[in-house]
Amino acid sequence: MQQENRFDILSGGVEDPNVNGTLKDELIRLPELSITEVFDLKAKLETELDGLFDKLNLQGADLNSNLVTPEGFPRSDVDVLQVRLLRRSINMLRNDLRAVISRTQELMATQFKKMAAKTHKIQDDNVLDYRIPFALVTEVVPGSPSHRAGLLEGDKIVKFGSINAGNNQSLAAIGPVVKKSENAQISIRMLRNGSLQNLTLTPSRNWAGPGLLGCRLVHV
Template identity: 50%
Template sequence: MDPPNEFDVLSQDVDQTLRADIDNLDQLPLASVFDVKSRLESELTRLFNALNEMGADMETPLVTNEGYPRADLDVLQIRLLRRNVNVLRNDLKAVISRAEVLMATQFEKLAAKTQEVNRNREFESRIPFAKVVDVVATSPSEVAGLKKDDKIVAFGRVHAGNHKSLSAVALCAQASENKPISVRILRDSEFHQLTLTPTKNWSGRGLLGCQIVAI
């Protein structure tokens, strides 16, 4: 039986599952690419440790001054380990490059999604969802500056996209009793920012002292 050649030894030394993942790098998602990177780094650490145990590193001379292989070192094994290291170093560069591409793509998608969310928020922050039809004197709403015919654009976190037939306004008021709420209104084609504090500590009924209807 013929002894294994250098390529056979190299193939045995490198995890074949890892090699398969590296060969199919373009098909892997970002998380898997990071996993391959971690496994490559672990494999390189193992190889460097193996070199160290043999009393060598990547720069150790393997021949004597006369040009003969050093008798105090396993020159063949050291050369094979060095070859594996060089192969995996190149693989690691390719993995890092692939990760950078995938990360850039992911950041672009995230930025696009963020822009879309911001556009939706901007749209919602300018669309009235309720109209004030009555404000009781001395009520928290009057104290805040709310007036009849004002159009409510935002009531705390409640807006045109989530007011749920105005039920979210009532829930927000109940959850914020005696706490200030930012209220954005549209009055005579101008936007105004008010601060309203729902409370029972006034002469009338309810927390707000106003009547609103959905638009």
């Protein structure tokens, strides 16, 4: 059994000459349309309705005009059949517009939920990046790049370039970042005496000791 069409514009299977045929196809596909396409369809329906009302006005009538004389005869100054067809088209299109608006609201609600979830994830990532330490500085060699940058024993690293508590791989991720950043600044965020502080460290071999940093880090 064929499912009854949910849109008034096609109800009864009667073609409506007053309505754009393309709109009929789009209305049938409404559940499949993206939010942008639904907004576009809404605008088309509103434009179509404006056009139908203009046609109705040209007939010298509106949705509530009486189409018979006081004696009960059809008015001779208007095309009664055309007015009735236009009224029918307008009423059907109004119902279709309500369905489209309802679908728009559904899609917007879904979109807002996705945006809220994404915002929540970003906020969680920020907390992860800037609040949770993943490494403890246990030694800083005098004269080393770390010493020149101002790093102190006891500092707790919460961000080392792009490395944070969520991606440090038990500090294994730091080595490649250091090598890639030789003679280039790395932004570091750390906890010192309970306070968040920032500094920049430039890995370099231009010092008396071995390595590029001159400090020892342990995973926490």
